Amino acid sequence: MLKNFKITTAMIFALVVAGFSSSASAGVEGDTITLGSAISLSGKYSTNGLHTQRGYDFAVDRINSRGGVTVGGKSYKLAIKYYDDESTPARAAQLVERLIQQDGVEFMLGPYGSGLTKAVAPVSEKFGVPMVEAEGASRSLFTQGYKYLFAVLSTSEQYLAPAIELAAAKAKAAGKDPSSVRVAMAFENDPFSLDVRAGVVDAANKYGMKIVIDDKLPADLSDMSTTLTKTKALKPDVLIISGHSKGAATAGRQIEEMRIQADIVAITHCEAAKVHTKFPNASDGMLCPTQWVESSPLKDGMFGNAAEWNADFKAAHPSYTAVPYQTAQASAAVLVYKEAFEAANSFDQVKVRDAIAATDMETFYGNIKFSEAGNNIAKPMFMRQISGGTYNAIITADDMVFPRKASY
């Protein structure tokens, strides 16, 4: 009896194993190309993870409904295999290894965020699997010499540097030397924000501007009153703050409380922290960087221009009132794959990698052309200014309301 039971168990086990191994799809099987991604569907990045996933899925649906990907005269459909990385780097790295080794995925899409991308990039690199990522902006991703990592977005040091350019342009227009501009800045002490800081410092040095406050904020920041007190005393022309959404929320709340007046105030993650609705007074006139603006005139054959992509995405997901750029760039990453497969006309990983590296195209998201290091060098960061609760794109310095005059 017991022996029988053991044999039965062993047989069931064998069946299950066999079942699993046969269900492990190869990267390209039949007429389906399976891309893989570890994405944060739970944990602290889950909101943005979901935005990313919807961007990927929206692009896959669109490409499939318009004839799919044509390679060697045959049409293929795209599919994505996801695992939830629980917002933890170690788990993400594990899952990417599993996608590649057990599930046989040959082409990867990135996870959400610089931290997780940093964790998974060495894994896909080790197996020679190309990865096009849309959500990791940290400069340090592109100094490691990775050959298989490509990013469609602008790197983080470009986030707030345009605010300095705008300040310089305004100073020149007023007949002053840009070096007379005084800059106050506060950045969270984390890799992303320090990258942003490096870009701002470079830009300020270029014009010889004086940095009067240079504070670093702790990771669990909920109070920057001392930085703002200094700002009040020193009256700088430009105030720049970056610390993810908690930094933006804290800045919004305390700028309003402390009635800070500076000609230019620029902050990252305004949309995510909803400063425009939560602090209508303080946010008026604030500059917020974005990877992408809906009013961008650039277009591609698949999604049309930015406004069309935006409208179609909203039609598919009516719960969105404003679509975050995280979603737009995720769609662009999938588009890069489609073009690369067709250009390579093959599913050989090295050939596809070379085709991705040679990408030079116009999309609804912006121009995409990768540097040797893998970051997109053809697309600038955009600035938007909050005005009466809406975000207006700043294409030239004349579009900007200057000086910012918040009424408290």
Place this chain on the structure above:
Amino acid sequence: MLDNLQLLFVWAPIINVQIILEGIFVGAIFALVSYGLALVWGVMNVKNLAQGDFVIMGAYLTFTLSKYGLHPIFSLPIVLVIMFGYGWLIYLLIIRRVIDNDMFVSLLATFGLSLVMQQFMNVLYGPEVQIIDSKLPVYSMFDDFVTVPMAKIISLILAGTFALIIVIFMKKSRMGQAIRATSQDARAARVLGINTDRVYAFTYALNAAICGVAGVLVSIIWIFQPFYGIQYSLRAFAIVTAAGLGNLPAVIGAGFGLGLIEKYTSMILGTEYEIAAAVIMLLIVLIWRQIHLRRSRQVVR
């Protein structure tokens, strides 16, 4: 650093007013949270690592109530009652089972509780940073150089009133006396007919309620997120350790002291040293105390 000192004392000394005010407002919240911790630590010898998460839970309860249109100030009594009940429940479920074990069991149990609470709030409310707009005015003085939001004044008054009520309660009421008796000698209290199990439950529940009140105040003056509890726990531990357990007025004093030290450190050295200031204060107090003890220590040879 020199620039900052000059700014403080030469160029714009008026900003000292702002910094001192900020320090007092921050200190009031710290004092409240530390008071609760000192109570639980002193009476039950439980080091409650979930202290900060109680605060954040109070903030999220306020957040939920504000969605139903209730102003944070008026939701305070409701949060107080809910947190009291929650504290009692946690006592029955967890704390009662670990209270007689050694220190590490209670540390581990409350650490586990802290993790569970964080994740539960994360699942329920999502990881986004939240704020509550109390819609209270901001007062400004000296040509906008010093601004004081009404929300912070109210929170200072509430924290003070609440602390006063607890002190009177501990001195005058039957339960307060029972709590103090139990903390002095639990066994003797039991012999004299005090139901120590009930006293423990009440103490733990009271602590949760105090943290809940602190949470309401945090929600109207700062921002919160499911994982923000640790900074309140950390500071409460530093304050209670530095002030000593038996000494409740000292705990409140140390709370305000830490608030001021943090703000001045942040002003002079930079905001990144704010939390370091808390830990350094603790270190200095411990070293100083060690030296003092050594001087009066007598060794039997």
